[in-house]
Amino acid sequence: MPGPPTGRSARERGIVTPMFDWGAMATVQGGSLAHLTLRPGKPTADGRKTYETGVIGHGPDGAALADLVSEQICTWNTDFRTRNLRIALPDTPGAADPAAGRFVLERPSHPITITWE
Structure with missing residues (x-):
């Protein structure tokens, strides 16, 4: 950020x-x-x-x-x-899984999901 x-x-x-x-x-x-x-x-x-x-x-x-x-x-x-990077702003982001390259940045509205594919 x-x-x-x-x-x-x-x-x-x-x-x-x-x-x-x-x-x-x-x-x-x-x-x-x-x-x-x-x-x-x-x-x-x-x-x-x-x-x-x-x-x-x-x-x-x-x-x-x-x-x-x-x-x-x-x-x-x-x-x-x-790996390639994918950034999304889903309404319901799902759980973070750092070992798999999935991170969720909590925000008041629309958390940011970052996935290293």
């Missing part, structure tokens, strides 16, 4: 390094927030740029939330990266 835009002054001071110019994807849990960040990785053998995704947590349980998001990124990279 997209998070709030990050002001340029926060980036310039090195407080945050958002993934995109407009800000960063983030999640909240209780009074904590975790957002994605990006840094250059090692170039490939043919000179192409690569990047590493990181997670930064803020708040009383920010480190634990960042660890949880990091674990989910690793699961996606290992198990689902090569």
Whole structure:
């Protein structure tokens, strides 16, 4: 889920390094927030740029939330990266099944179902 835009002054001071110019994807849990960040990785053998995704947590349980998001990124990279993505907004989404690649993002109306096929 997209998070709030990050002001340029926060980036310039090195407080945050958002993934995109407009800000960063983030999640909240209780009074904590975790957002994605990006840094250059090692170039490939043919000179192409690569990047590493990181997670930064803020708040009383920010480190634990960042660890949880990091674990989910690793699961996606290992198990689902090569699969196609399907996003749906059904009236009744059914149950989530993360092991099979089916995730349900609860919202007040029309939950979002994400399936890695």
